[in-house]
Amino acid sequence: MADKTLQFLDVPRTDPAKAPVEARVVTFREIYAPFDAGGAAQQAGRCLGCGNPFCEWKCPVHNYIPNWLKLIEEGNLFEAAELSHKTNSLPEVCGRICPQDRLCEGACTLNDGLGAVTIGAIEKYITDEALKAGWRPDMSNVQVTGRRVAVVGAGPAGLACADILARNGVAPTVFDRYERIGGLLTFGIPPFKLEKDVLEKRREIMEGMGVRFRLGVEIGADLAFDALLAEYDAVFLGMGTYAAVRGGFAGEDLPGVHEALPYLIANIRRELGLPGAGAEGLTLRGKRVVVLGGGDTAMDCNRTAIRQGAESVTCTYRRDERNMPGSRRDYRNSREEGVEFLFNRQPIEIVGSEQVEGVKLVTTQLGAPDARGRRVPQAVPGSEQIVPADAVIIAFGFLPSPARWFGEHAIRLHDNGRVRVSAAAARPFQTTNPRVFAGGDMVRGSDLVVTAVFEGREAARGILDYLGVG
């Protein structure tokens, strides 16, 4: 390199190679190739090392991004992995599925026309390659405290909480109703974004750190919550949000109308060869599919349907392209893979007699911003149209799904069903039951993986304070 300080100008931003569309739509494999060491170092070297690292501030877990970019530039893989794990329990997951374009890479100084540093791909590279080369978290200084904590839910919040507890000598046992760890990381996010052996590897590492997993156990059904309180010093709840938002229009219960999450879960179960893929097998081969919604879940459904061999996939969203809430990268990939988008369309009815035959849409225009600053779509009278469909997937988002037993254990909720937690600096995420902590989607409403990781870690800090250790 002629001039190191101008590497960001001389070397353009280069994303890792992406599989060509024809090759990727016939499998559920991840579509991005990994970096090699030279490529990672060269891309990492584009970082300016800003005095105020905007990427680090924007990142919900405040990863030490410029610092590990520097380490990768210098070829110090293990040090980078160690540093990356200081702030993030699942960096290889976040590197794959964070919407970096809205977080670190969106905040990158170079994102003003110079091309942001490829932070996500490098984050993934660090942990993947370090684990491959034999790196494991350094647990040599951990003092065993003898305290035990139950973690309900092996999703990102639960895993992150268990990670911090284990690193502080508290023995966590993680319960999950599914037979694999990861929660939605395993069963919700399609494998073409996150291959499932990544989570298997993470399980192996966490077990190596002393985390116990008790899988296939649903608290409240297979095991009473009381049993946890009796056996453990504290409990962390990271149970997610599973209640699907409904459209509230006619025809939602017709055969051929699916909720997004059961659809995705069934597909993944089949891919993994697990039982319970759904009675009808739920594959959309040869069907005309309409996906309703414009978020990340809708994109996942779009791309899953494409890979299942749907004849056509049409995605409708009630605002315009610019106002889409999800990752731009997922949207671009969906388009590339052949999804057709209908913007400014709101479904008002699913039509059909025995079975879905189509979706009645009305054209919208954006009105004045609402309380959250988002412009409200308003229907244009007389603009109804019917898009023919054999299957409809509704991906309107998720609402809290509090367990029935919360009330019995003095775990109080907000009006909208989210769990109430303390905001105290020393003991964050404590629920109204002092021995119970909670974090992730069930506390904040459905959100990103990385925010769940952050809350799980913060809750672990609260638990450590409550237990008087660490």
Place this chain on the structure above:
Amino acid sequence: MIATLRFARPGVGLISPPPHHDIYSIEDLAQLIFDLKQVNPQALVSVKLVAEPGVGTVAAGVAKAYADLITVSGYDGGTGASPLSSIKYAGTPWELGLAETHQTLRLNDLRHRVRLQTDGGLKTGLDVVKAALLGAESFGFGTAPMVALGCKYLRICHLNNCATGIATQHNVLRSKYFVGLPQMVMNYFNFVAAEVREILASLGARSLAEIIGRTELLEALPGVTPRQRKLDLRPILANSALAPGAPQFCVTPANAPFDKGELAERMVREMLPAIEGKRGGEFAYELKNYNRSIGARLSGEIARRWGNAGMADAPLTVRCRGNAGQSFGVWNAGGLHLYLEGDANDYVGKGMAGGRLVLRHPRGARYATHETVIMGNTCLYGATGGELFAAGVAGERFAVRNSGAVAVLEGAGDHCCEYMTGGAVCVLGRTGVNFGAGFTGGFAYVLDLERNFVDRYNHELIDISRIHPEAMQSHVQHLEDLLERHVAETASRWAEEIANDLRTFLPKFWVVKPKAASIDSLIENLRRAA
């Protein structure tokens, strides 16, 4: 561009931050302020002080040294090129320094003579009002308007790769990625001003002047943490025991020095027609050692009309006799040739830009010139051009930070040629220790009769070599020229002896140059710079 402004060449290292070897004491500072006011009598001179305990005393000294403005600079904010450790761990808040300065100046009846400015991370109108209440009448902003222009505080200003196109010479970055417009800064300051007005109105004041120094309008908060509750803020808010009528801000147009520089004014009166007509001419004066900064007034008048080197083709020759006061020939401009028969104090030729200074022993003196001091310390400090011939020995720190002047003298004290970045110095005699520390450009000839120069120069950045008559013909010739001119200008018997027997003396000369420079390029570079 930067190299030109700094009188350096691209590739020559510059030591940063540059030490101020011309200001070791408050008297040095007073002299510097006088020099500046001589070269430009209309200018207001500002002195920036770091907010730290005792800054009030320093500020009182600075006010007595006839500065017109004093800036008390706090530790917030900071330049993007400085190391994080300096930004985080150096200095104290401007509030402390400003309060102390304002109180001390009022106590010593000096406040009305100087304008008091404060800076260091000022951002809002509230900051301005607080600073005014603590005694400031002027407010410095650096970082905030930069941010308004698109600065993202990357802290890489020194690397020439600023991605916002601000702190860089890189054409692509400047033309494609700099988004700043003057209106953005105007807009920012309009908002600051509007906020100041709102707060003033809420205080019932019509103008900022009404609230300067009104610390009773500030109320101490109890503090949140136990440590904060222990803070005693009363000393900051104390209104000195002086009568309330003592001025709270500057009421004089400028802080005029006691020394009116009467001889310098007479010289200007007598020579002004020659300067205005660009005619040149010859004049003669007697000097006493209280005649300070002689030549600066003339250089200022020349530079104002004709630029730094404007009268080089029609020089003014001024023949002086006697003992020159401090700063003889300071800021000397092109076309001003000062001859002095006698001797001079400190700072001869400080900041010289062009022209010629000649110092020689009185006619009939029988002492050996190369064993006799003819000028004081810190001569030719920071000179950027011109020439100096001195038939005698200079004090310490000769030609420190010289970047373009050519000088011949017959001996020098310690630290000669420190931080030099250009020009040439020829010492026909003994030098002190630490010769050439931080020397990154230009070159020197040193006559080493005692064969101990090797022990006297600073080995870090320079090397020395002998002059081989065959291989280094250009150096021999250059040295011969310098000797010849020195003899012609000063009638030095010592230089004449060397010139007449150069075969004997030549092997005793060293050529001193930066390690990074090639010996063959030295004279060519000097010629190109001239």
